[in-house]
Amino acid sequence: MTEAEFLAALRTLPLHPGARDLRDDCALIEIGGETLVLNHDVMAEDTHFRRNADLADVAWKLVALNLSDLASKGARPVGVLLGHALGGNDQRFIEGLRAALTTYGVPLMGGDTIASTGASTFSLTAIGRATSTPVPSRSGAKPGQSIFVTGSIGRAMLGFEGSAEHRLAFERPEPRIEEGIALAPIVGGMMDISDGLLLDAFRMAEASGTTFSIESLAVPVADRDRALDCMRWGDDYELLFTLPSGCDPPVKAAVIGQVVERGDAPLILDKEALAEPDELGYQHG
Numbered sequence: 700m701t702e703a704e705f706l707a708a709l710r711t712l713p714l715h716p717g718a719r720d721l722r723d724d725c726a727l728i729e730i731g732g733e734t735l736v737l738n739h740d741v742m743a744e745d746t747h748f749r750r751n752a753d754l755a756d757v758a759w760k761l762v763a764l765n766l767s768d769l770a771s772k773g774a775r776p777v778g779v780l781l782g783h784a785l786g787g788n789d790q791r792f793i794e795g796l797r798a799a800l801t802t803y804g805v806p807l808m809g810g811d812t813i814a815s816t817g818a819s820t821f822s823l824t825a826i827g828r829a830t831s832t833p834v835p836s837r838s839g840a841k842p843g844q845s846i847f848v849t850g851s852i853g854r855a856m857l858g859f860e861g862s863a864e865h866r867l868a869f870e871r872p873e874p875r876i877e878e879g880i881a882l883a884p885i886v887g888g889m890m891d892i893s894d895g896l897l898l899d900a901f902r903m904a905e906a907s908g909t910t911f912s913i914e915s916l917a918v919p920v921a922d923r924d925r926a927l928d929c930m931r932w933g934d935d936y937e938l939l940f941t942l943p944s945g946c947d948p949p950v951k952a953a954v955i956g957q958v959v960e961r962g963d964a965p966l967i968l969d970k971e972a973l974a975e976p977d978e979l980g981y982q983h984g
Contacts, residue, residue, distance in 0.1 A: 722906055723837050724768040724890055727829070734829035736774035740765050741782075744818040754788045755795030756870040757821065762799035764893065765825035767874035767936040771891040772834050773883020774827030776803060776876070781810035782822035792821075803876065831883035840888035840907035840941040842960045847952040849875055850937040852896050853921035853929025865921060872936040878950040882940055885949075887958070889940035895933040897966065898979040903939065904958075904965035912967040913956035931979060 700708070710721055717727035725738045740761070744750055748757050762779065769776055779800070783792070800807060808826070840846075858869030875891070882889060888907055892899050896918065904911040920929040941958055942948060959967075964974035973979065 719836065719838075725772050725774070725827075727834055734832055734834060735777070736769055736772045736827040736829055736834065737824065738765050738768040738827075739822065739824045740768070741820060741822040743820045753795075753870075754792040754819075755798070758792045758795030759799040759871045761821050761823050762796065762803070762805070762825075763872045763874050764936060765823045766803060766805070766876060767872070767891040767893070769825055769827035770874045770876045770879030771889050771938060772827070772829065772836075773831050773879045773889075774829050774834075775880065776805045777826045777828050778806045778808035779810075779826070780808055780824040782820075782824075783810065783812045784815035784820050785812055786815050787819050803874070829883075830880050835879075835883050835886050835889040835940075837888055837890050837903045837906035838908075839886065840903055840909050840911070840958045841943075842909055842958050843944055844887045844941040844958040845944055845946075845954050846900070846911055846913065846939070846941050846956040846958060847948055847954050848892070848896065848918065848937055848939050849878055849950060849952045850935065851919045851921050852892070852935055852937065853925070853932060855934035855936075856929060856932035857921050859934070869934060872934070874936055875938050875950075878938055878952075881949045882938065885942060885946065887941035887943070889938060892935040892937045892939050893933055895979060896930040896935070896939065897968065897973075898931070898933075898976055899939055901966045901973065901976050901979055903941075904961075907958070908961055910959050910962045910965055910967060911956060912959050913969075915969050917953065917955045919953045 725736045728735045742761050854865040854868035858865035888903050890903055900911045915926055920926045964972035966973040
């Protein structure tokens with residue numbers, strides 16, 4: 700199965716209302732007057748990190764990508780649960796985990812460890828508390844809104860390829876937690892960019908029943924000569940969001956296009972309609 704096929708099969712199972720039909724980054728649970736935001740991500744050797752990667756960096760990234768999903772919901776992290784496969788440099792993993800949890804003030808709440816003789820796999824469940832309701836979703840973009848992105852797109856790609864200037868963007872990304880919290884009360888739709896700007900914009904437009912029209916020259920990329928690669932590669936963990944026209948974001952961000960009525964395709968790039976997600980970014984399977 701491809702990732703899309705597997706998700707389609709999962710949607711035939713009994714789903715919690717807070718699962719948002721498995722079409723969003725996180726699940727929600729309302730308890731009393733609070734809304735908890737839950738996310739779970741997995742990292743596997745040779746897919747998400749090199750076999751010779753420093754496991755301190757792997758641990759940091761595992762925390763960061765989970766917190767990035769919470770950030771896209773404007774959630775304040777409460778704690779994490781760890782799934783760890785023993786057998787690598789476990790001490791270095793702990794050192795990286797300590798650094799990330801200390802930096803973002805997030806406590807470890809528990810988890811599970813196993814022995815593994817195959818490729819290393821690590822997972823993390825992050826729990827956050829929503830700071831604004833309704834909690835932002837991928838499906839909230841509306842025609843007439845402007846599309847924004849934080850940061851510079853493609854830095855992780857350049858870091859992966861060996862650029863010393865951008866190395867940490869790939870190995871130790873920084874989740875936009877405070878930006879997400881500031882944006883949560885005013886955005887239309889919001890998600891973090893993990894699989895590539897173009898693919899994630901396609902997904903948000905699909906979830907919203909709209910079309911995203913993006914101008915490539917407006918996108919802040921790390922290498923203008925490789926703009927398309929930057930927009931497709933992924934691992935950026937920046938925030939992609941929409942705001943009503945004329946509304947200035949309370950965080951540093953660039954406007955890259957407009958949300959329009961749904962046309963023949965969910966995504967338009969430089970006036971070219973893109974109706975299929977293939978080649979727009981990274982997809983598993």
